Amino acid sequence: MNVTIPATKADWQAMAETLIPHLESRAFIDDAFVAAASGETFATVNPATGETLARVASCDAADAELAVSCARAAHVRGEWSRLAPGRRKQVLLKLAELMEAHQHELALLDTLDMGKPISSSLGDINGAIGCLRYTAEGIDKLYGEVAPTGEDSLALVLREPIGVVAAIVPWNFPLMMTAWKIAPALAAGNSVILKPSEKSPLSALRLASLAREAGLPRGVFQVLPGFGHTVGKALALSMQVDCLAFTGSTQVGKQLMQYAGQSNLKRVYLECGGKSPNLVFADCKDLDRVASHAAAAIFHNQGEVCIAGSRLLVENAIREVFVDKVVEAAKAMQPGDPLDPGSFMGAMVDKTQYRRVLDYIAKGREEGARLRAGGQALESPGLFIPPTIFDGVTPAMTIGREEIFGPVLSVFGFDTEEEAIAMANDSDYGLAAGLWSQDIDRIMRLSRRLHSGQVFVNNWAGPDMTVPFGGVKQSGNGRDKSLHALTEYTELKTVWMALAP
Incomplete structure (x- = not known):
């Protein structure tokens, strides 16, 4: 589909006509595309025409429970979480390469799904690819610390992956916001469950197939389309989700913080509203x-x-x-x-x-x-x-x-x-x-x-x-982009060793 670069409206229309009948609309759980456990679906609609593009799997608590279980199992197996940073870098760079090869298809999915101009979507996809590459290149360049102790001891400060990260992303920049969340979370060695907006799920589902092709191990990256009050809430309340990364409204951000407090005090990073x-x-x-x-x-x-x-x-x-x-x-x-x-x-x-x-x-x-x-x-x-x-x-x-x-x-x-x-x-x-x-x-x-x-x-x-992105006050508390984002998806561990005299 990407051999000929679309240059005109007619080119993009022709590409859309070819793409729409073959859209992936199932959830991606444990390395496979599957229907929602309930069998329920929802329509994703092209707002420029009113055309229904696809009926997408509507995940709920049962799907969230399964995905979290698979993500936890993957983290414990260690195929990704304990993989050397340089090896993780290679996989993420491969994913960026595949995204570049399919950039016109990915851009078209976002334009059809949420109505943004194709020129803007192309810019977003380039930004997403750049995010993957920048973050991947940073993985093996962050060092731990040696604390300034006396001669009778050695204290190390290590960075380890948090565990299972649930990323809930908005509809306005579907794939770029996805990259801002999943790139540092995956780079740090976490298992990631992505919940795209029900208004723009298509590019996230296509990304899942590319991630599998790039070599991400089973259960490390999963995609659950659906609504915030069902599958999103279930992820936020899960006792096995260690971190919640969210971009969206301030109102929903406040709800997610409450869910974190009601469950396991999971870490919550919020990028919320603005009136700049x-x-x-x-x-x-x-x-x-x-x-x-x-x-x-x-x-x-x-x-x-x-x-x-x-x-x-x-x-x-x-x-x-x-x-x-x-x-x-x-x-x-x-x-x-x-x-x-x-x-x-x-x-x-x-x-x-x-x-x-x-x-x-x-x-x-x-x-x-x-x-x-x-x-x-x-x-x-x-x-x-x-x-x-x-x-x-x-x-x-x-x-x-x-x-x-x-x-x-x-x-x-x-x-x-x-x-x-x-x-x-x-x-x-x-x-x-x-x-x-x-x-x-x-x-x-x-x-x-x-x-x-x-x-x-x-x-x-x-x-x-290279610069962090995020706000203060009711605009949130987390930071996307830059190497600072990598540190937010890790835990600090102190290893204190007593040395024999």
């Missing part, structure tokens, strides 16, 4: 460039992005001029057919999210914000909402405080640094923040004062794998 501020000061040199980046920061991936720059804070001296430029930039970011490589935005993931975004737009109007662009769904059988911009938003307004997870930008004005910082930090979230200025002193001052896990200066969402 993007601060623009009047000293910026190129307002056209900044406006283009500010628009992309919220409208990329239909605004279905945890770190979307959904709160735009603009110094009042340039506010009217700058907002006009953002409105103009947004005109080139309209939604279109996800299979068209020229489309910047695609469809909302499903009817629930589509209605949720439209309800927030209505709330913005009701509360007195000034609509500058968009505001109405497109007349189409698909679930398309154009870039929507509200000016004159205040911190008391619903659209200025709650995460919408859609293409809706809220613009605030400020006069002083203190006002900007107070407004930026006045949020339950702290996942990301942007800062646009040419004043290096201001940049250094405000970067330290923004309550956020990430601060992007004169850019938005730098993509490099």
Whole structure:
């Protein structure tokens, strides 16, 4: 399927017609594709057309129990957990190689499943491949420690795999978020059970077959499609799951922490919601460039992005001029057919999210914000909402405080640094923040004062794998990416040896 590189909408459509009849829709448990124990299935739907792509196995507690048992058995056997780091690296690099060979197929699965533009999906797949390679190359370069004891003893600090890791990933970046979780967990020697979102399970199931081909031992990597309140809850409550890695809403993240407390106090890493501020000061040199980046920061991936720059804070001296430029930039970011490589935005993931975004737009109007662009769904059988911009938003307004997870930008004005910082930090979230200025002193001052896990200066969402990704406050507590992610999936063990005189 990947011999000829698809270049046009027609190419992608032809590829989709060939792919859809052969989609894998069963769960992957103990190295085999199987139906759910209950026999239940659910429909996964293309939001751009309303077409049902497949009926997917709907796993529940029985499937979770079986998968956890297999994962634990694999960990105890040690074929992976005790394998030399260099050997694990070879397997993960092979998996990255296979993903690259099938990158167009994997990208198409995500586009069909959740409505994102194919150009965006291709970028995501490249990011997932890069994550696998970066993490694999880091496995055999992390050393243990020798503690500074006296001559009568030797103390070693070792890193060991935690055991069984359950990874629950979101629908907005299906395969890239999967890679961010499973790459460090597998690299560290853990057995991993992946629970993809019921809104976008297809690429995870294809990944399972590639993982098997790459040489991951039986039970080390398993995929359980299904719903959060069934199979997700069962994994979170399992006494045999040692770590829970989650990306999704803050509300669900809180529930998972409760489940961990009710069960075995399993380690829980959360990357949750965001309402990220993007601060623009009047000293910026190129307002056209900044406006283009500010628009992309919220409208990329239909605004279905945890770190979307959904709160735009603009110094009042340039506010009217700058907002006009953002409105103009947004005109080139309209939604279109996800299979068209020229489309910047695609469809909302499903009817629930589509209605949720439209309800927030209505709330913005009701509360007195000034609509500058968009505001109405497109007349189409698909679930398309154009870039929507509200000016004159205040911190008391619903659209200025709650995460919408859609293409809706809220613009605030400020006069002083203190006002900007107070407004930026006045949020339950702290996942990301942007800062646009040419004043290096201001940049250094405000970067330290923004309550956020990430601060992007004169850019938005730098993509490099070498830096950690995660938030503070109700945006969560874990970190993806970088070598820091590897350490989160290991346990520290002290070995203290008394030496004979």
